[in-house]
Amino acid sequence: MNKKETYIVQGFTCANCASQFERNVNELHNVEHAKVHFSSGKIDVEGSATIEQLEKAGAFEGLKIRKEAEGVPESRPFWKSKRNIPVMISAILVIIGWVLLFNIGEGHPFTVIIFLSAMVIGGYQLFIQGVKNLVRLQFDMKTLMTIAIIGAVLIGELGEGALVVILFAISEALERYSMDQARRSIRSLMTKVPKEAIVLGNDEEQKKPIAEVQIGEHLIIRPGEKIPLDGKVVKGTSAVNEAPITGESIPITKLKDDHVYAGTLNEEGVLEVVVMKLANDSTLAKIIHLVEDAQEERAPAQQFVDRFAKYYTPAIILLAFLVMTVPPLFFAAAWSEWVYLGLATLVVGCPCALVISTPVAIVTAIGNSAKNGVLIKGGMYLEQMGSVNAIAFDKTGTLTRGMPEVTDVIPTESMSKEELLRYGLAVERYSTHPIAEAIVRKTNQEGTTLLNWQVERSEAYTGKGMAVEINGAFVYIGSPNFVEESYPDLLNGYWLDKIDELQKQGKTVVLAGSEEKLFGVFALRDEVRKGTDGVLQKLRHYGVKEIAMLTGDQTYTAQAIGEKAGVTTVHSELLPEQKVNVIMTLKKQGFTPAMVGDGINDAPALAASDVGVAMGTVGTDVALETADIALMGDRLEKLPYLMGLSKKTMAVIKQNITFSLALKAFALLLVPLGMLTLWIAIFADIGATLLVTLNSMRLMKMKDQFEQKH
Known part of the structure; x- marks a missing residue:
């Protein structure tokens, strides 16, 4: 049976690249089956392929592979990534080239060398893939860019060709960095679970990796520790913060036979838990799979430009070829004139403005x-x-x-509100429970002080409440269940109705009192x-x-x-x-x-x-x-x-596409008249690029109108 291994893939930028990588891996002689998960940046491989073989299969995109078990590599700043260094070098060379162009001319050897160097350094991977696509008659954006750059070089427009290379390279580099950062999220989920568990066996405690813990083994979880595996409480009582699983802000009291979940936090008592699920089957593990599956179903929508390029690219190539050949072959026209017009058509077809129409607007908006x-x-x-x-x-x-606040302080007839708050401060001031902290915050807001009270012997009733001795008298603050169980005679019909009324308002209720009488009620709620x-x-x-x-x-x-x-x-x-x-x-x-x-x-x-x-x-x-x-x-x-901002950005993108295509259409209409010159072609392309850029810059002026009005 073939070994199945999952690998983390770094460097995906598009779903098409992921599909190509999957095909390349499946063609390896020692691979039975491979499946790429683009959204999560992983590949499952059945077979005996080495990392070197996998990276060779992804060399067209410069992919880096590592085993999933090795974990996620540290995130590196964009400017420190080795893969982005050629892009930055190319950008510097393009700037130098344009400076030289205006000073010593585009035909000067120094200018030519600089522009060609920029193209090679920043676009060699683009050219390789573009040529391969052209041979296979696969017309995507890389094919389109390759044809456009070659066309620009053929008619001597090296500056424009180099600029196209750098714009495309920077766009891909930023997209790749963004995708890699986003994918780290799914993998970071597992850090919420401890790597080891304390297993109880023969009355001795032993630390084990959670992957080795079996169903039926008993775990010890102390206060402040995260629960490592799903299980059931067999001994002990504690308040467990289940916010990572349920989103509930107030800890849940866990008693014998209650279920606990991996990744949740044991806040107070010691728990002995019998394991009910293995690490890979825990509730948190299921959440991880849900995240991965949901993201996998969400294939990125194809941009309009990419779809349009499938038709636009071959149409421009065909049109340029026809312009070059039909008049000389069938109408005895001068080859030099119509080859020139054909090359000018390629420049008009250069997708510079079209390519940046979407990313320039989006980057500006972001x-x-x-x-x-x-x-x-x-x-x-x-x-x-x-x-x-x-x-x-x-x-x-x-x-x-995200935190409960005291909404009601209701004293009994024999107690003032100020005195009830003073009891609240005395009982809860050293507790870290969210309810206790909310009550203490309320007393601080009211300026409550303890006067000369002597507070001693604090005692916590896990999941039920807190008690202290105040001037020698026993005083508690606890849940209604705690009071009903311990002092049932203190709650008459009036207070039971009042508690029910507050709970129906969505509030958490705690009661303050002594063994002899009730002092009053605190109601809390996480406010809007x-x-x-x-x-x-x-x-x-x-x-x-x-x-x-x-x-x-x-x-x-x-x-x-x-x-x-x-x-x-x-x-x-x-x-x-x-x-x-x-x-x-x-x-x-x-x-x-x-x-x-x-x-x-x-x-x-x-x-x-x-x-x-x-x-x-x-x-x-x-x-x-x-x-x-x-x-x-x-x-x-x-x-x-x-x-x-989103709606405004989409309007700008539509305007940009219209600008770029309209100018190109106008220039192409001059071809049958023999009036399309290189200067008009360049003007149409650069003019469209300038219009697109300036139009996109308007997005920088968009303000947060809601914030201004409020």
Whole structure:
């Protein structure tokens, strides 16, 4: 049976290149079958091929291969990448060449040498692939560029040919760097799980790599440690932060027989857990596969220019050939005159303006967005954002602030609000639990002090509450369940109804009291971000018809938050794969959905949506990396700006394509009249390039209008 190995591939820039690499690998004599996953940057190989053989198969694109088990190589700055050094050298030579052209002329040996050197250094891979494509009659952008550059050289326009080479090389280098950075996201997911687990056997603890841990073995997980594998609690009680899996902001109490998941954080007690799933089958591992599968289904949309080039390239070549040969052969015209016209036709057909019509606009827009605090990972995401008409928001940390805040402080009749807050500060001031921290923040806001109280003997009831001795008296703050179990006589019908009412408002309730009496109630809720309603109204102005909220929270909380935020629909108690289902349902209903989230649990939905948008600074690394766009300042207000920028960019791109093609069409109409000169051809091409560039620069002036108005 052939060995199957997965490799990480560095250097993919386009799906066509990935397909070519897959064909090359499958042609190797010692490869049974190979499958490339372009979006995740991997290749599965059945056989005995070496890395050297694989890299040789990908030499046309300069691909670098390494085994998946070796991990992801460190990211290197764009300017330090060896592959980009020729591009930078070529760019410098082009600048020098144009300086020489204006000073000593294009025909001077120094100028010729400089321009030819720039072409060879920056475009040798382009030429090799372009010639191969031409031999195979495969007409893509590389073929088009190769023909155009050769045509420019043949009629002595070395400067223009060199400029085309450098523009194309820089575009590919930036695209390659962007893709490599984006792919690191999927692979970084596994860093959320510890590499080792503490296994309990014969009353002795032993560290093992998680890959060696078997189902049925018992693990010890101490406070502050991440849970390494999916399992079930057999001993102990603790609060576990499951935000990486469910997105729930408040830790979940885990008791005997409760399930725990790899990648979640044990916050308080010691747990003994029996392993229920192997490392490759854990919930987090499934999330990783969901991300990879969803991204694999999202093949990049073919740009208009690439599709047009399939017809444009052979048409220009054929037209130039006919211009060169038909008049001399059939009408006894002068060969020199019509060969010249044919070469001029090639210059007109040089796709310089057409090629940069899209990237110049997109790069300008992306530069503008970066200044406005929005990171866009590629042009296709910027383009797609303009057609989005449905947006799904994660709740915690996206529509809400991501941390609970005290909304209600309700004392009993025998207690003042100030005194209840003082008890809250005394009990919770040294706890790191999110609820405790929220109560302490509230006391600080109210200026609460402990006076001369003597606070001693703090005691934590894991998953239930906290207690201390205040001036010798026992005082606790705990969950309603804790009070009902420990002091059932303290809760009468009034307080039970009050607790139920607060919980139906989507609030978490804790009670303060002693063994003899109840002091009062604290209610907390993760509040909606300020200005969210205005953001959603602006999005509707840009054509968003469906605004959904997706959360792992319980229904009461979700409905309350959704109503306050102003979303169209609310989906609660969702696991990661169920969030993906909501996205897929929106697609089936005819929507073009975007997903906005900030957690690992959002990663599959971010990948499955047409555009994934991550909340930047509070977002987990995986959400930030998996998403196509990141709001770096954690500000939802940037979404309307992003949609406006996308729509404006697409309008500019259409204008650019129209400009470049219209000027070329005008020049080509002069061919039958014998009036097309080299100068007109050059003017048409350079003029179109200049118009395209200046038109694209208008995007730099686009401001965040929403921010200005608010």
